[in-house]
Amino acid sequence: MINLSTGAFFERSTQQIGVLRARAETLQQQIGTGDRIERSSDDPVAAARLRMLARSERMATVDTRNSQLAEADLKLADQSLGSIADLVIRARELAVQGTAPTLSDEQRAAIGIEIKGLRENLILLANSRNIAGHALLGGQATGAAYVDDGVTAQFVGTAGVDPLEIGEGQSVVPGLTGPEVFEFETADGPTDIFSVLGNLAAALTTGGGTAMQASSDALASLDAGLAKVTTSQTVIGARLNWVDLMTERRENNAERVAEERADVGGADIAVTMSRLQETLTVLEATQASFVRLANLSLFSMLR
Amino acid sequence: MASDMLSIAASGARAARGALDVTAQNIANASSDGYVRRSLRIEELSASGGAGRNGDISLSGARIAEISRNADPFLQGEVRRTDGDLRRANTELSGLRNIESALEQSGIFTSIVEFEASLQQLAGDPSDPSRRAAALAEATTMASKFQITATGFDSAGDGLRFDADAQVKEANIIGGELARVNLRLTRAGSGSSDRAALLDQRDQLLERLAGFSSVTTSFASDGTVAVSLGSTPARSFVQGGASGVLSSTQAADGTLSFAVDGQATNPGSGSLAGAGLALTTLAATRNRLDALANGLANTVNAGQAAGVGYDGSPGQPLFAGTTAATLRVVLTSGQGIATAPAGSGAGSRDTQNLANLRQALATENPAQQLSSLLFDVSSTVAGRNVTQSALETIASSARVSLEQQSSVNLDTEATNLIRFQQAFQASGRAMQVASDIFDTLLGIGR
Numbered sequence: 001m002i003n004l005s006t007g008a009f010f011e012r013s014t015q016q017i018g019v020l021r022a023r024a025e026t027l028q029q030q031i032g033t034g035d036r037i038e039r040s041s042d043d044p045v046a047a048a049r050l051r052m053l054a055r056s057e058r059m060a061t062v063d064t065r066n067s068q069l070a071e072a073d074l075k076l077a078d079q080s081l082g083s084i085a086d087l088v089i090r091a092r093e094l095a096v097q098g099t100a101p102t103l104s105d106e107q108r109a110a111i112g113i114e115i116k117g118l119r120e121n122l123i124l125l126a127n128s129r130n131i132a133g134h135a136l137l138g139g140q141a142t143g144a145a146y147v148d149d150g151v152t153a154q155f156v157g158t159a160g161v162d163p164l165e166i167g168e169g170q171s172v173v174p175g176l177t178g179p180e181v182f183e184f185e186t187a188d189g190p191t192d193i194f195s196v197l198g199n200l201a202a203a204l205t206t207g208g209g210t211a212m213q214a215s216s217d218a219l220a221s222l223d224a225g226l227a228k229v230t231t232s233q234t235v236i237g238a239r240l241n242w243v244d245l246m247t248e249r250r251e252n253n254a255e256r257v258a259e260e261r262a263d264v265g266g267a268d269i270a271v272t273m274s275r276l277q278e279t280l281t282v283l284e285a286t287q288a289s290f291v292r293l294a295n296l297s298l299f300s301m302l303r
Numbered sequence: 304m305a306s307d308m309l310s311i312a313a314s315g316a317r318a319a320r321g322a323l324d325v326t327a328q329n330i331a332n333a334s335s336d337g338y339v340r341r342s343l344r345i346e347e348l349s350a351s352g353g354a355g356r357n358g359d360i361s362l363s364g365a366r367i368a369e370i371s372r373n374a375d376p377f378l379q380g381e382v383r384r385t386d387g388d389l390r391r392a393n394t395e396l397s398g399l400r401n402i403e404s405a406l407e408q409s410g411i412f413t414s415i416v417e418f419e420a421s422l423q424q425l426a427g428d429p430s431d432p433s434r435r436a437a438a439l440a441e442a443t444t445m446a447s448k449f450q451i452t453a454t455g456f457d458s459a460g461d462g463l464r465f466d467a468d469a470q471v472k473e474a475n476i477i478g479g480e481l482a483r484v485n486l487r488l489t490r491a492g493s494g495s496s497d498r499a500a501l502l503d504q505r506d507q508l509l510e511r512l513a514g515f516s517s518v519t520t521s522f523a524s525d526g527t528v529a530v531s532l533g534s535t536p537a538r539s540f541v542q543g544g545a546s547g548v549l550s551s552t553q554a555a556d557g558t559l560s561f562a563v564d565g566q567a568t569n570p571g572s573g574s575l576a577g578a579g580l581a582l583t584t585l586a587a588t589r590n591r592l593d594a595l596a597n598g599l600a601n602t603v604n605a606g607q608a609a610g611v612g613y614d615g616s617p618g619q620p621l622f623a624g625t626t627a628a629t630l631r632v633v634l635t636s637g638q639g640i641a642t643a644p645a646g647s648g649a650g651s652r653d654t655q656n657l658a659n660l661r662q663a664l665a666t667e668n669p670a671q672q673l674s675s676l677l678f679d680v681s682s683t684v685a686g687r688n689v690t691q692s693a694l695e696t697i698a699s700s701a702r703v704s705l706e707q708q709s710s711v712n713l714d715t716e717a718t719n720l721i722r723f724q725q726a727f728q729a730s731g732r733a734m735q736v737a738s739d740i741f742d743t744l745l746g747i748g749r
Contacts, residue, residue: 005340006333006713008706015699040407040681041400041688048678055416055670062420066427132428140652142430162654164427298717 013290020283027276030267037265046264053261060250060257063167067250070164070174071243073130074236077175080128080136081233084181087125088229091118091197092222098204098215105207112204112211119197123148126178139177146178146194153194155179166246168253172239176232184228186221193225308740312733314364318345319727321367326719333711337507340711341499344369369494372502376522378705379506383513383520385698387572390514392691394574398463398581399684402588405455406677414445415599415670422661425642426654435613435637442603442621443632449596453628456589460557460582467559467578471551474515474575478530478546481508485527486544493525502526516549516561517571534571538563551575556586588680593626595672600630602667603660607634610641610656615649617641618656 030036040047094111097103103111127144130136138145138157146153155178163171183192196218203214325343332338348363421441425434484505491498505528512518512530518540519531531537532549540547540563547564554560559579561570570576600622607618618641624630634640641660643651 005706005708005710007710008703010334011699011706012703039403040677041403041684044678044682044685047681048674051412051674051677052671054413058416058420059423062423062427065424069427132431134430134652140654142650142652158653162652162658165423298714302717302721 009293013286013294017283017286017290020279020286024276024279024283027272027279030272031269031276034267034269035265036267050261050265053257053264057254057257060167060254063165063250064247066164067166067172067243067247069131070166070172071240071247073136073174074172074240074243076128076130077136078233078236078240080125081181081229081236084122084125085226085229085233087118087122088193088222088226091115091200092219092226094118095200095215095218095222098200099212099219101212105211108204108207108211112201115197115204116201119194119201120148122194122197123153126153126182130175137176137178137181139175148194151198153192166243167250168246170246172243172246174239176236181229181232182225184221184224186224191221193222193228196221196225308737309734311362311364312730312737314348314366315730315733316727318365318367319723319730321345322723323720323727325370326716326723329711330713330716330720333713333716337503337510338711339372339374339499339503339506339709341370341496342373343367344371370496370499371494372499372709374502374506374709375705378701378708379510380520381701382698382705383510383518384572385694385701386510387513387517387576389691389694389698390574391570391572391577391580392687392694394463394466394577395580395584396577396684396687396691398459398578399584399680399687401459401462402456402581402585403677403680403684405452405459406588406592406673406680409448409452409455411445411448411452412670412673412677414441414448415673417441418445419661419664419670422657422664425640426657426661428652429642429654429657430613430650430652432637435640437637438640439621439632439634439637442634446622446624446630446632449592449627449630452592453589453626456585456592457628460585463578463581463585464553464557464559467551467575470515470575470578471549471561474512474532474549475546477508477512478541478549481505481512481528481530481541482544482546484508485541488526491526498526514573515570516573516575532563532570533561533568535569538566538568556589558582558586584680584683588676589627591676592673593628595669595676596627596630597625598667598672599664599669600624602663606656606660606663607641609645609659611643611645611647611651612641613638613643613650615647615651617645 029038037043037047037050094115098108098111123146126135126137126146128136134142135145135157139159139161141157143156145155145157147156148154157177159177159179161173161175161177163173165171179192182194183190185191200214200218204211322343322345325341329340344367345365346368348366350361350363418438418441421434421438425431425438428434484501488498488501488505491501505526509518509520509528509530512532516532517534517537519537521529523529527543528541529539529543530541532540532547538547540549549561549563550565551559551561559575559582561568561575561579570579603622604620607621610618612618616639619634619639621632621634621640622630623633640657642657643653644655644659647653
């Protein structure tokens with residue numbers, strides 16, 4: 001005969017009810033937090049994946065910040081390049097005027113003074129700063145890009161700009177150096193726009209036949225200089241496009257990451273809710289039947 | 304006539320009273336721990352007739368022959384074995400969970416990612432003092448998170464060792480108790496209720512001992528038990544009235560080893576075995592975390608040494624310490640973070656050295672290392688979780704089987720109550736009949 005002990009019955013019942021309660025509580029917690037995983041051991045593989053996703057999300061926010069920085073720098077550079085191009089065009093107009101044989105020396109000298117002024121403005125533009133206060137065209141230097149002694153403008157920045165990471169292993173060079181914008185080749189060898197303007201201004205101020213000749217010589221150089229400036233503008237524009245493209249990709253990526261996070265670690269409310277309901281129903285039934293069975297004692301029949 | 308109806312009825316009433324006492328005892332102990340249901344064996348008393356009186360009726364009633372314990376030694380052994388396994392799994396699991404919590408909830412992974420992110424952010428503008436300060440602050444946070452984790456490991460280990468020490472002490476006390484019970488068992492009369500109570504006590508002590516370490520038992524016919532502790536090899540712990548001394552020794556890495564009377568043994572199962580396993584895992588995890596902290600510090604410091612700070616001076620080490628517990632930031636100012644390569648002047652915005660440092664960090668990949676460490680620990684926990692719930696089921700079904708077999712069923716006892724009450728009443732009735740017969744005999748001839 002199997003002896004159904006009273007103690008065993010109570011132990012079994014409490015165990016069953018305890019298990020059901022624990023299950024209901026876990027489900028309730030999943031609904032409360034929205035996460036399926038409370039600690040790594042709940043699902044080690046998913047937890048490891050979630051960690052890596054969180055890491056890439058965090059890195060993407062820094063990428064976004066750096067990308068915004070690069071974009072701001074590039075936009076500022078674009079604006080100053082626009083102004084620089086305007087200045088060079090104005091200088092070319094003046095040089096064309098200077099070639100006219102009808103002008104007097106005084107008029108040429110006046111043109112020379114204006115060109116000198118343009119050159120000074122150009123130096124100021126070349127030294128324009130970005131948001132962080134560094135020269136836009138100075139490479140990695142912290143101060144000004146050009147130092148002008150009135151005759152020659154000396155580039156004091158660094159030779160290159162380090163590329164800046166903007167996510168997914170891609171990078172962008174967030175600026176140009178002075179030589180990349182202002183130095184170019186002429187028939188007489190390498191020169192820069194500052195010395196071209198300086199020489200032209202000096203020649204025009206001096207007056208005489210050389211002044212006219214200098215004006216027409218300068219035209220070719222100014223054309224080459226303008227071409228260099230507009231090329232730089234194109235380069236900057238292309239880089240801005242690249243930054244835009246990467247920003248879009250980052251946004252898409254962030255969406256994908258968020259989706260994967262929800263897939264891997266999120267609790268499906270509908271499923272969890274119905275599981276909870278099911279567990280609670282079973283729990284209630286167990287409790288009710290426990291009470292009825294526990295009341296079934298022969299002692300209650302003994303009178 | 305050798306029989307006496309009155310005394311037969313009286314012996315029957317006595318036996319029924321005894322049976323009612325046992326039933327009441329069973330009912331009273333229906334929920335006592337370790338109580339094994341007693342049952343009464345009642346046997347007939349009769350004498351064979353003497354020489355020349357073969358035809359006589361020679362009946363003397365009934366007597367209580369034995370109070371027996373309805374315990375199945377096999378089921379009890381199963382309960383000890385499965386319970387030991389379950390306790391090993393429980394202790395190991397709770398130790399591992401503490402390790403996992405220390406590693407996960409300290410937020411060490413997040414802090415490593417934040418440090419990496421701050422370096423990446425610094426690459427955006429190395430001349431920005433706030434970005435430099437942020438990078439240094441993240442480094443400080445990360446170092447303190449390493450320390451917090453190491454402290455968490457320490458307290459997890461301390462907790463396990465403290466429990467193990469207490470359990471070793473308790474096991475020694477139980478050993479002494481078992482030896483005493485053995486002595487008393489040799490003196491207890493066979494079939495007595497005293498003996499049954501001692502056997503209950505013996506089995507309870509054995510069960511508690513098996514919760515600490517695996518036990519090998521051999522029972523003598525008088526109920527005394529010889530106990531050996533541990534496995535490969537098992538060491539004799541209780542022999543008759545003498546008990547040995549279980550001791551634990553802590554190694555330098557915090558792991559425990561056990562010995563009985565100075566002879567090394569392996570607990571095999573029970574919570575001491577679980578503590579041993581958890582401490583071994585803890586030591587290994589700790590080593591890996593220390594190696595990670597050391598590698599991280601070396602990589603960053605080597606990167607620092609290759610470059611110059613913002614003021615143009617050679618890069619100084621950022622971290623000091625070779626273990627997770629001792630890792631700390633020694634660089635005093637963010638300006639000292641060597642972003643520019645050696646030879647650059649003060650105020651250089653060259654980020655080549657920072658790029659090299661970040662490249663070296665990406666190769667070292669401390670975040671991935673920590674993630675795999677965490678993965679290893681958490682998947683061990685997940686695996687042990689499954690083992691633990693399987694062992695729990697096995698242990699509880701073994702216990703339920705034992706209880707079904709050996710403990711009290713109130714319905715049966717209620718039935719017995721009625722049965723023996725009726726037996727008592729019937730014996731009383733028999734006495735009355737005997738008295739009536741006597742009266743009848745006295746009344747003859749009136």
